[in-house]
Amino acid sequence: MPLVLATDDDGGPEIFASVQGEGPSAGMPVAFMRLSRCNLACVWCDTAYTWHFEGDNRPHRESTTFERKANQVTLDEEEVAARLTTLGQKRLVITGGEPLLQAPALARLLDLLPDISVEIETNGTTKAPPALDIRIDQFNVSPKLAHSGNPADLALLPERLDAYATDPRAWFKFVIAEPTDVEEVLVLRDRYRFKPDHVFLMPEGTDSATLREREKWLAPLCVEHGFRLSDRLHIHLFGDTRGT
């Protein structure tokens, strides 16, 4: 099966070059590819157009649903590889949605791009099969806390979190909306023994003012607990837009 990508504002596949906006590679020039579909449903998801399609009654704060046909584009791996190669970047960020839902096609795609380094953004509920895992240089794992609205038995899978916690390629990025959300991170850190310097706390927000306001109380919490702070550079630079 080919790859199912999200669409940009022109209806084409969401493949573009930019700087990484979040996490350990923030500021790096990269090629981005956003895949469609997700197995979770975060109420504040800023890419709901990858999963909140017509007929999906799971709650989302904007209560908008998206027409599937207009928000998905299916391309074979050769076409995606050609588009990525044209961008001329040394590093690829694969994001979503939940990109690991399309692991077999991703493995075939990366066979066509042997020289590119790869980071993948995942909600941490799925595992890359060996053919894909061998190509991943960095996992940006973003386990979803209670305020995401996902039940813990879907969002926080002990077997998966145990595996990522011991993988030196994995970095954890927690989306934080309220200071009390950090208490949940502390419980998870203790249970799974996350290395604190591999843990990022990132404010939830899709505008600069909200991010800045939340970073004011989030930064001291990072200092207190030895976590790292992640901004969302792309929001400051481009706003909450597709293809950026």
Ligand code: SF4
């Ligand atoms: S896991 Fe990510 S893509 Fe999926 S609903 Fe949550 S924020 Fe959106």
